[in-house]
Amino acid sequence: MAKLPAPLPYAAQRAIFERFREGEPEPVGELEHVNAYTLVVAVALSAQATDAGVNKATRTLFAVADTPEKMLELGLEGVTEHIKSIGLYRNKAKNVIALSRILVEEYNGQVPSSRAALQSLPGVGRKTANVVLQMWFGHPAQAVDTHIFRVGNRTRIAPGKDVDAVERAIEDNVPVEYQSHSHHWLILHGRYICVARKPKCGACPIADLCPYEEKTE
Structure with missing residues (x-):
């Protein structure tokens, strides 16, 4: 090499x-979000997808589910319907539901501010964690x-x-x-x-x- x-x-x-x-x-950043939770979801959805495509899907999704509790109420079928225009949408919908459940059960519905905790969420890798840490929590x-x-x-x-x-x-x-x-x-x-x-x-x-x-x- x-x-x-x-x-x-x-x-x-x-x-x-x-x-x-x-x-x-x-x-x-160009991904639309209204709080730390919607930022996590938007960045996770953006893998192998364009920001514009994600924004188009999440405008209607976040209008009805901008917290992990509301996302769980919407359910897997509801999330899937909102994001089906995004690549790999079926697996991404499962991850959104799974990470929402963990946030509710383990973090009182709040997005954690550590890289390790963020990376423990389904569908959240190091890149997604770093975007959230930088954009929402102000970490470099x-x-x-x-x-x-x-x-x-x-x-x-x-x-x-x-x-x-x-x-x-x-x-x-x-x-x-x-x-x-x-x-x-x-x-x-x-x-x-x-x-x-x-x-x-x-x-x-x-x-x-x-x-x-x-x-x-």
Whole structure:
């Protein structure tokens, strides 16, 4: 396996994230939610699905079930009916019911604020737990999806052979004052500018700081 390149030096990291901050001082996630519980459900549903598709389904779901108690009252068939437009909806509906039951029985209906407790919930992996910790509880947790993995390696902001390595690289190399928003800046950059097949380098605010060799016009 080829050796990974070194991450960008501190000065370049600062310059990149300062530009991200200038462009979007307070970035927010695109999954719609009204409380910690609906955020957990929305992020769990977003696996292998688009945020837009999840939002379309959860608008009607959360209108009738925005707490674990209400979700259990809705039941498996009701949840399934609401989310059937989302990929893997049958298994996801089972997970939503199962995690709701655990929250009611073990956490008094409240979403826990520890990564270990969140990851113990059905359908909630490390990425989902980190999104909830960052977005709701304000922890500088780094949830690495395909967009962040790509951007981290292309730009050398956070090179890594897998998502766990990229997560650690972000924590180790991104200046601390940018850590709380770095997840959203990187995911938005990967979703709209540094796209997979043909990155929009001509519209990229950090193109001159990025060492990616196969730049497009």
